[in-house]
Amino acid sequence: MAGTERDQASEKPHVVIVGGGVAGLSAAFHLRNEPVRVTVLEGSSRTGGKLSVSEVAGVPVDEGAESLYANRRKTTGLIKDAGLGDRIMSAGVTASAIWTRGEIRRQPDRQFMGVPCDMDDLGRSGVLSAAGLDRARQDLVLPSSDRAGDVSVAQYVGGRFGQEVVDRLVDPFLAGVFSGRAEDLSFEATLTPLARSSARHVSLADAAGALVPHLPEGAAPPSVSVATLAGGFGSLPPVLVREVLAAAPDATVRTDAPVSGLARGANGWRVTVGSGAAAEEIDADAVVVAVPAGPAARLLDGVAGTGSAVSALTDVPYSSVAMVTLAYPRTAFPGGLSGRGYAAYRVPAVEGKAVKEVTFTTVKWPHLAGEVDIVRCSLGRLGEEHLLQRDDADLVALATAELADATGVSGPPVATRVSRWADALPQYTVGHLARVETIRGAVAEQPGLAVCGALYEGVGVGVCMATARKAADQVLGWLASQSGARTVPAGV
Numbered sequence: 001m002a003g004t005e006r007d008q009a010s011e012k013p014h015v016v017i018v019g020g021g022v023a024g025l026s027a028a029f030h031l032r033n034e035p036v037r038v039t040v041l042e043g044s045s046r047t048g049g050k051l052s053v054s055e056v057a058g059v060p061v062d063e064g065a066e067s068l069y070a071n072r073r074k075t076t077g078l079i080k081d082a083g084l085g086d087r088i089m090s091a092g093v094t095a096s097a098i099w100t101r102g103e104i105r106r107q108p109d110r111q112f113m114g115v116p117c118d119m120d121d122l123g124r125s126g127v128l129s130a131a132g133l134d135r136a137r138q139d140l141v142l143p144s145s146d147r148a149g150d151v152s153v154a155q156y157v158g159g160r161f162g163q164e165v166v167d168r169l170v171d172p173f174l175a176g177v178f179s180g181r182a183e184d185l186s187f188e189a190t191l192t193p194l195a196r197s198s199a200r201h202v203s204l205a206d207a208a209g210a211l212v213p214h215l216p217e218g219a220a221p222p223s224v225s226v227a228t229l230a231g232g233f234g235s236l237p238p239v240l241v242r243e244v245l246a247a248a249p250d251a252t253v254r255t256d257a258p259v260s261g262l263a264r265g266a267n268g269w270r271v272t273v274g275s276g277a278a279a280e281e282i283d284a285d286a287v288v289v290a291v292p293a294g295p296a297a298r299l300l301d302g303v304a305g306t307g308s309a310v311s312a313l314t315d316v317p318y319s320s321v322a323m324v325t326l327a328y329p330r331t332a333f334p335g336g337l338s339g340r341g342y343a344a345y346r347v348p349a350v351e352g353k354a355v356k357e358v359t360f361t362t363v364k365w366p367h368l369a370g371e372v373d374i375v376r377c378s379l380g381r382l383g384e385e386h387l388l389q390r391d392d393a394d395l396v397a398l399a400t401a402e403l404a405d406a407t408g409v410s411g412p413p414v415a416t417r418v419s420r421w422a423d424a425l426p427q428y429t430v431g432h433l434a435r436v437e438t439i440r441g442a443v444a445e446q447p448g449l450a451v452c453g454a455l456y457e458g459v460g461v462g463v464c465m466a467t468a469r470k471a472a473d474q475v476l477g478w479l480a481s482q483s484g485a486r487t488v489p490a491g492v
Contacts, residue, residue, distance in 0.1 A: 012035055012036055012037045012250070013035075013036045013037070013285040013286065013479045013483070014036070014037045014039065014268075014283065014284045014285050014286075015031060015036045015037070015038050015039070015284065015285065015286045015287070015288065015475055015479075016038075016039045016040075016041060016269070016271050016282060016284040016286075016287050016288070017038065017039070017040045017041065017287075017288045017290055018041055018259045018262075018271070018287065018288065018289050018290060018291055018299065019040075019041075019042065019043075019049075019289065019290035019291040019295075019453070020040050020041070020042025020044075020047035020048070020049070020237075020253065020255065020290075021042075021047070021048065021049025021050065021051075021290060021291075021453070021464075022048065022049055022050070022051055022065075022236070022237065022240075022461055022464050022465065022468075023049075023290040023452045023453040023454070023464040023465070023467060023468045023471075024040055024042070024049075024288070024290035024291075024452075024453075024468070025040065025047060025048070025237055025240040025241060025244070025253075025468075026078060026240065026452075026464070026465045026468035026469070027288050027290060027452060027468040027469075027471050027472045028040050028240070028244045028251070028253070029078060029081075029082065029240050029243060029244055029468075030078075030468060030469050030472035030473075031248075031472050031475075031476070032243065032244045032247035032248050032251065033247055033248075034472075034476060036285075036286075036476070036479065037248070037250045037251065038244065038248060038251045038252070039251070039252045039253075039254070039282065039284075040244075040251075040252065040253040040254065041254055041257040041258075041259050041271070041273060041282075042253070042254065042255045042256075042257060043256070043257060043258030043259065043295075044255065044256070045255055045256055046255055047237050047238075047241055047253065047255060048234060048236075048237030048238075049064075049237075050064035050065050050421055050424060051064055051065055051233055051234045051236060051237050051461070052064055052234040052419070053231065053232030053233070053234030053235055054234075054417065056325050056326075056327050056374060056415050056416075056417050057327035057371075057372045057374070057414055057415040059327070059362075059368055059370065059372065059374055060231055060232045060235075060368075061232065061325055061361060061368070061374055061376070061417075062228070062232045062233050062234050063234065063323060063325070063417070063419035064234070064323065064419065064421060064424075065233055065460075065461045066228055066232070066233050066361075066376075067091070067226050067227060067228045067233065067461075068226070068227060068228075068233075068460060068461045068462035068465075069225060069226060069227075069460075069462055070088065070090060070225040070226060070227035071225040074462075074465070074466050074469065075461070075462030075463075075465050075466060076088065076227070076462075078465050078469075079229070079236070082236075082239050082240060082243050083239070083243070084229060084236070084239060087229045087230040087231065087235075088227050088228075088229060089227060089228050089229065089230050089365060089367050090225070090226070090227050091226040091227065091228070091343070091364050091365060092343075092363065092364065092365065092366040093341070093342065093343040093363050093364055094226050094343055094364070095107070095341060095342040095343060096342055096343070096344045096345060096346060097340075097342040097344070097345040097346075098127055098168065098169070098172060098345060098346050098347075098348065099345050099346070099347045099348075099351065099353075099358075099406045100127055100168050100347075100348050100351060101126070101127070101129070101168075104345050104406055104407070105125055105126045105127050106125055106341070106342070107125065107127070107169075107342075108121045108122045108124075108125045108127070108169075109121055110209065110212050111169070111208065111212070112191075112193075112194055112208040112209075112211045112212050113170070113173055113191055113194065114169040114170035114171075114172065114173035114174070115157060115161075115165075115169070115170060115191070115194060115204065115205075115208045116136065116161070116165065116169065116205060116208065117205050117206075117208045117209035117212050118205070118209070119133070119136060119137050119140065119205065122136060127168050127169060128164050128165070128168060129164065131164075132162060132164030132165070132168075135161065135162030135164065136161040136162055136164070136165050138160075138161075138162070139160040139161050139203050139204050139205050140203050140205060140206075142160060142202075142203075143202070144202045145159055145160060145204075147187070150186050150187065150188045150189070150430050150431055150432075150433065150434070151186075151187055151430060152182065152183055152184060152185060152186065152187060152430050153166070153170060153171075153174065153182040153183075153185050153186070153187045153190060153191060154166050154170075154171070154181075154182040154183040155183075155187075156187045156204075157170050157182070157187070157204065158182075160203075160204040160205075161204065161205075166182050167348055167349070167350045168348045168350070170182055171348060171349060171350075172346035172347065172348045172349075172356070172357075173346065174190060175346070175349065175356045175357070175381050176346055176356065176357045176378070177190075177459065178190065178319070178425055178427060178428065178459060179319035179320075179321050179356075179378075179380055179381050179382060179424065179425045180319060180381065180382045180425070180427045180428070180429075181349070181381060181382055181383070184382065184427065184429050184430070185427065185428055185429060185430075186428050186429055186430045186431065186432045186433065188432075188433055189428040189432040189433050190428050193211055194207060194208055194211065197210050197211055228365060230367060233461065241253050257273050257274075258273065258274060259271055259272065259273055259291075259295075259299065260272050260273065260274060260275045260279070261279075261299070261302055262287065262289075262299040262300065262302055262303060263302050263303065264303055264304065264446065264447075265283075267283075268283055268284055268285045268286075268448070269283070269284040269285070269286070269287050269448065269449075270282075270283060270284075271283075271284055271287065284448075285448055285479060285482075286448035286449070286450075286475040286478060286479055287448065287449050287450075287475075288449075288450045288451070288452060288468075288471045288472070288475060289443075289449070289450070289451045289452075290451070290452050290453050290468065290471070291453065292318065292423060292426065292453065292454075292455065293313040293314070293316040293318070293426060293455055294313070294314075294318075294423070296313050296451065296455075297309075297310045297313035297314050300313070300442075300443075303446060303449075305442065305445060305446065306442045306443070306446065307442075308438050308441075308442050309438060309439045309441075309442035309443060311438075312435040312436075312438040312439050313435075313439060313455075315431075315435060316426050316427065316429075316432075316435065316455060317382065317426075317427045317429065318423035318424065318425060318426055318427065319380060319381065319382040319423075319424065319425050319427060320380050320385055320388050320420070320421060320422045320423055320424055321378060321379070321380040321388075321420075321421045321424045321425065322378075322379045322380050322387075322388045322395055322418060322419065322420050322421070323376055323377070323378055323379075323418070323419040323420075323421070324355075324376070324377040324378075324379065324395050324396055324398075324399040324416065324417070324418050325361075325374065325375070325376050325377075325416065325417040325418075325419070326374070326375045326376075326377065326396070326399065326400060326403070326413040326415075326416055327372040327373070327374055327375075327413055327414050327415040327416070328372060328373045328375065328409060328411070328413050328414065329371075329372060329373075329411070329414060330371065330372065330373050332373065332409050332410055332411050333373060333407060333408070333409050334407075334408045334409075334410075337360045337362070337363050337373050338363055338369075340360075340363075342360075343359060343360050343363045343364035344357060344358060344359040344360065344364065345357070345358050345406070347402075347406075349381060353402050354379050354387055354398045354399070354402060355377045355378065355379055355398070355399055355402045355403070356378055356379060356380070356381060357377075357378040358375060358376070358377050358378075358403060358406070359375070359376045359378075360373065360374075360375055361374040361375060361376050362374045372414060372415075375403065377399040377402075377403060379395065379398070379399070380424075382427055388420060392416075392418040395418050396413075396416045396418060400412065400413060425454065425459050426454055426455045426459065436455070436456050436457075439451065439455075439456075440456070444474075447478060447482075448475055448478045448479065448482075449475075450470075450471035450472075450474040450475050451471060452464070452467035452468045452470065452471035453467060453468075
């Protein structure tokens with residue numbers, strides 16, 4: 001079937017996007033009004049990747065990612081351009097707490113991604129023991145800690161503040177974002193703004209403080225601008241597909257279309273879908289690879305000149321996650337949920353619990369509040385794959401028991417749901433930025449090839465969307481250089 005699609009279509013350049021997650025769909029969305037023909041190939045039975053929504057006790061609740069930062073035009077702009085601006089819903093409460101040393105304790109007000117700025121504020125939180133707090137204060141008098149290249153978060157932050165700050169503040173934050181561990185994750189890649197600030201300050205607390213606004217005494221910290229969509233963030237992918245197909249009648253979005261091969265030919269790219277006798281070959285002028293590291297490495301392994309990228313991709317581990325969603329009668333939580341002052345709490349790994357983070361969904365998103373309280377319990381850090389092999393009933397039992405220990409909730413939930421995400425999150429381990437530079441450098445040397453997704457600049461939905469825009473601009477720029485015609489990049 002080689003060449004069939006090219007022969008039957010118009011003369012517009014053909015861009016194939018491998019992967020129908022939020023990054024791949026966002027790339028297609030950015031290309032929808034450009035003079036190109038777009039084909040999205042998704043190997044699974046549905047588009048959307050880690051974005052999915054379903055009902056729990058009659059309430060639509062996200063199964064995976066649920067939010068993005070609302071003050072970033074490059075991400076919310078796509079949502080508005082898709083006609084969903086009136087469905088953007090702001091969080092009601094964004095404050096987090098920590099279940100540690102026997103109780104749920106408020107997180108220090110002045111901190112940056114778990115790194116404390118104010119030792120007195122840290123002491124008032126009660127998160128650390130007296131000995132741990134004394135050790136943390138040494139950051140203020142220790143000499144400068146120069147980094148010889150990239151180091152782990154635990155190594156650098158622990159060297160300044162001591163291990164308790166790592167264990168009870170920073171590691172829980174990283175577990176919530178990356179499902180990883182501070183001992184493995186890169187300081188430069190995961191705490192990038194702090195890494196830059198630390199070059200200008202001796203004390204790491206001062207470096208973190210430079211990133212956090214100073215507040216008048218007694219003033220509450222400003223809330224983080226976080227938003228979701230009415231109907232759930234998982235409602236976004238179908239809208240992106242609809243908008244792509246409506247704007248570009250010659251566009252195609254296919255599911256159950258696993259890409260098994262990618263090769264460079266004399267006149268462009270050859271994309272192989274499926275395998276064996278049923279394999280189909282599609283010609284393309286440009287390709288955007290929007291799949292995780294493992295599948296991307298297998299595809300690039302067939303492309304000459306990408307050996308360094310394949311090696312770097314192969315070095316990226318992934319963690320798996322399970323999300324246990326529970327619905328309780330509103331009377332089940334002592335004193336109710338809304339008055340607690342926080343929308344989530346994290347659980348340090350040193351506490352030995354299965355659940356790493358709990359979100360009170362109907363507190364965080366007031367538009368979902370109704371007859372039940374919805375709670376999402378996240379399980380799974382890197383190295384805990386055995387935990388996620390338990391059946392759904394076991395995971396629900398674990399989550400409900402630990403939730404009861406922490407909050408005193410009484411009685412069983414009225415509805416439950418277990419969502420499993422295998423290889424959900426790339427781990428930004430030490431050396432990650434160098435690996436990304438290697439991957440992008442090798443890909444940039446390939447004519448009409450681009451990459452995007454959670455691997456490259458951040459695991460959040462908004463950042464994935466931003467990398468998709470860059471990939472779309474990259475292939476448009478290359479196509480314009482080949483045709484001699486002026487093609488306006490999608491980001492302009």
